[in-house]
Amino acid sequence: MTSPAKFRKDKEIVAEYETQVKEIRAQLVEQLKCLDQQCELRVQLLQDLQDFFRKKAEIEVDYSRNLEKLAERFLTKTRSTKDHLLKKEQSILSPVNCWNLLLLQVKRESRDHATLSDLYLNNIIPRFAQISEDSGRLFKKSKEVGVQLQEDLMKVLNELYTVMKTYHMYNTDSINAESKLKEAEKQEEKQMGRSGRQDDRQTPRSPDTLASIKSDEKPVRRSSVKKIEKMKEKRQAKYTENKLKAIKARNEYLLALEATNGCVFKYYIHDLSDIIDCCDLGYHASLHRALRTYLSAEQNVETSKHSGLETLEGAAESLEANGDKQKLMETYNNVFCPPARFDFQSHMGDTMGVMCAQQPVEGDLIQRCQQLQSRLSTLKIENDEVKKTMEATLSTIQDMVTVEDYDVSECFHHSNSMESVKSTFSESYLSKPSLAKRRANQQETEQFYFTKLKEFLEGRNLITKLEAKHDLIQKTLGESQKTDCCLASGRRNSSVRKQDSGEAIPLMVESCIRFISRHGLQHEGIFRVSGSQVEVNDIKNAFERGEDPLAGDQNDHDMDSIAGVLKLYFRGLDHALFPKEVFHDLISCVSMESLQERAVHIKKVLQSLPSKTLIIMRYLFAFLNHLSQYSEENMMDPYNLAICFGPTLMSVPEGHDQVSCQAHVNELIKTIIIHHDTIFPGPQDLQGPVYTIPGAGDDFCDSPHCEPPLVEEPAPETISVGHNSEDVTVALTI
Template sequence: MTSPAKFKKDKEIIAEYDTQVKEIRAQLTEQMKCLDQQCELRVQLLQDLQDFFRKKAEIEMDYSRNLEKLAERFLAKTRSTKDQQFKKDQNVLSPVNCWNLLLNQVKRESRDHTTLSDIYLNNIIPRFVQVSEDSGRLFKKSKEVGQQLQDDLMKVLNELYSVMKTYHMYNADSISAQSKLKEAEKQEEKQIGKSVKQEDRQAPRSPDSTSNVRIEEKHVRRSSVKKIEKMKEKRQAKYTENKLKAIKARNEYLLALEATNASVFKYYIHDLSDLIDQCCDLGYHASLNRALRTFLSAELNLEQSKHEGLDAIENAVENLDATSDKQRLMEMYNNVFCPPMKFEFQPHMGDMASQLCAQQPVQSELVQRCQQLQSRLSTLKIENEEVKKTMEATLQTIQDIVTVEDFDVSDCFQYSNSMESVKSTVSETFMSKPSIAKRRANQQETEQFYFTVRGSVAVKGQFQALQHTRAIQIPGSLSGIFRAVFEYLDWDLGMFGDHPYTSRHRYLQVVCLPRIFSS
């Protein structure tokens, strides 16, 4: 046989309910503490952001001032130089243009960093202050709303407790009435059974005496049965009444139980989420987003401004040109670089002859001298060609050294988790001591050889120009027969190309000659 089911007592049920309610109440208290903690962390975060941008504004301002001092220091030196005495529209040399743009870029960065500091102090920090004030104010109101929600939830739990107690009370009364009713029914059955047995046990008597006794006994039994029936009816009515009350109390308890579970579910699933989203965090993330986007806008515009200045410098670097600078230099200082006026023949004591005299007896001497010049020029031509080839090869070597593309330092800015890799990359750059020492030694040695050869070419070129000039003047002064002899001998008096001055003919014609004759 199965053991009868064990039912929990009222005290056990109440104890379990109280324990569950205490756990919920403790959880609600921890929820408020958690929200308080989040509010404190939020306030601390906003305070740290304010302190950070306040300190960053100071650093940006100091950096701006240092840049301004740096630019003014060199701009003052630049203003005092002789080159700045020219007109504003005067073209400057390309290296000077790069230098000016570099100084202007420093001044531009100084202004930009001043602007950035001002944005930090007067725009971004006030935004964080406003967000902090709004968050604190909204959290207080949110806490009030949350406390009201918790109070309502606890009120529902207390109502459930009252309804449950009422249900237990009415159900206990119903059970008690049912027990009393069953007891009355048992008494009734017992009384009826006794009456039947007594009738069966009675012995036969005289007719008169027997009838009298039976009447009395029947009267007593009827009276007893009526009492029992009346008691049963009362208990039946009481049971019916208590049973109805118990059913109503149970229905009320079940309805309250469902409503309580729905309220608990709504609070934990919807109310808490809405409290955080629509009350505690109301406008916080949007305001923080605007403040940080202001920071991003300032930094990106600073970067754009810097890129614009660097683009101008890059354009100037691309336009570094030695030929154009040489032309500008000669135009700027034309009185210095323009050839002087020709030396005119100054007759002495009335001697008006201003041409070579090719008459006898100096005619043969001029022919001999012209032959010597021809021979000497041929030798000089061969020597100069060899030296010129050596000079050109050395010049190409120097140009290869100074034009090597070793300016890319992008590897130095490839950051990784290990700073050792960054340091090793930097140590292998252009300025590493072994590399730069070897490169400098090779460059200086090549330069020394180049200028030695260049000096030799210049000396020989000057001597060649003198001999060449003399060589082309002598045949012009000779008579026709001697010129025929020169042509017959095929003396190439123009084998060294144009006169040294003819390569600058355009410059002289455009720039120098008008100035010479105007003076």
């Protein structure tokens, strides 16, 4: 029989197993709950993301609308002004250009933020909704798989429990059988021992007596022994049978135990990981794509904004006062050009329109001229000192207004606490104490500058007035009169000066024009693009030696270098082709809106020039007009040619604003190029060489240097009088 101790131990083993299985079952339940919780958190996260981007989309679209309203408000306000005053893009002043680019940047940001809102609503939010739907569906399927795996695991545990119970039962039976077998063996031993003791205690007897006693006891002893032996054999067989069953049950139990441990290990190590992977299938990748979409949208907005800011930065760097002043004066030629000179209005038939330098007023004029000279010397010294002080003050003001105080990057170095920007910004350049002090210093310096400026301008005006009187008296007295513009003396080489003295058109001018007319009418950028300085010097030196390096049919010279030689000739004259004496009279015509009226006025002014000067002008401007007819090919319309030749042919007198006056000079030269046939007299009124269009059937000109043209040129195109801002900029640098 099984002892109570063994029975209690078996119960403890079973109870321990059941407790372990119960703990596993509780774990499995918690695992499903944990996965459910993760799914709920995931769904909530995706819902929060959708709500966040939905709200952000509303903010972006509101911001976009506000930016659009802001831009339209000021664009509407400035559109009429821009259309009325600035008809050409190249005439836009640099501050106005910055303002327009700023408004365009705001409109660009408005469109970008509207696009951002649309992407949020129609791209990113649907992505999150799709991820949420996919995650719920995949979690449901993964949970079904997990439940099935848990059920299979519980089956394995139940099977182990059954095998263990079977093992315990067979092992108990084996132990019981063994106990019974041992009990039978003890009975057998006991029976055998009792028989031996009886034999020993008996006295010796006769053989006949012993035989009779043995014959009486033998049946009884043999029956009992056989019965015990039979019981022993039966119990031995039972024990052997139960022992075999116990061994097999133990083997099955060990196998089931190993299999169960393997299944439990596999479930916890592999199956759970696979189930979680199934729950996460595509979630992180889809979320990554959605967030990358958001990043792409934001980065493109930043790129667009950065591009617009770079354009605005370029416009800010291009803010330039002199260029704007020239554009303004070009736009309003009739407003800023000098008026016509006042003519002498005779009284009561007085025909004497010049000063009288005869006695008795000659001595008075000489004395007055000396007084003016002395007074001018003193005034110029004083005005130069005022000018130096004014320029130094202006430099101080420019240092004040150009201080690089625009870097506010420190204001954006926030800590994680998101501290207020105001506390950082208050210590910057715009802090009240610093700003008040700087403003006070700047205003004080400006006041001093304008005081000196006023003093300088008043002094210069007085000097100009006294110089005009002094020069007229000198001219009247014959001390510095020079009426003939000696173009030939403008050459620094004696051989060229000698050559030019007897020719109406200098060889260098005629040969260069002839070469360009034959080969370079369609050359892009003629007179605007610089040529080779080495070749320019070689050609110039050949002309100075009395040679003509451009004679013949060779076309192996650089066209830009030939054009450079022609410009170099006029630039090298001691006196510009247009004398300073007629500068004011010519510039005054720029205020006339009608080009025809300008031409008539210019013709009237130029009539006073020597005939030799007029012949060269007629020849040159006829060529420039012919050249401008090919502006579609050579990109040189009358205005661009005027920019190239204006500074060379007409210098701005000292004491005048070079920038504003040069704009008027360019407009004047353009008018002369367009209406050269009206301004200059024809061959009948002015004897001398005349420029003839090559291929027209006549000789190139009537100069002894001329040769018949070798090629025919295409029919001239319509003259283009517009000008391009890029060409202007390039030409001014030549």
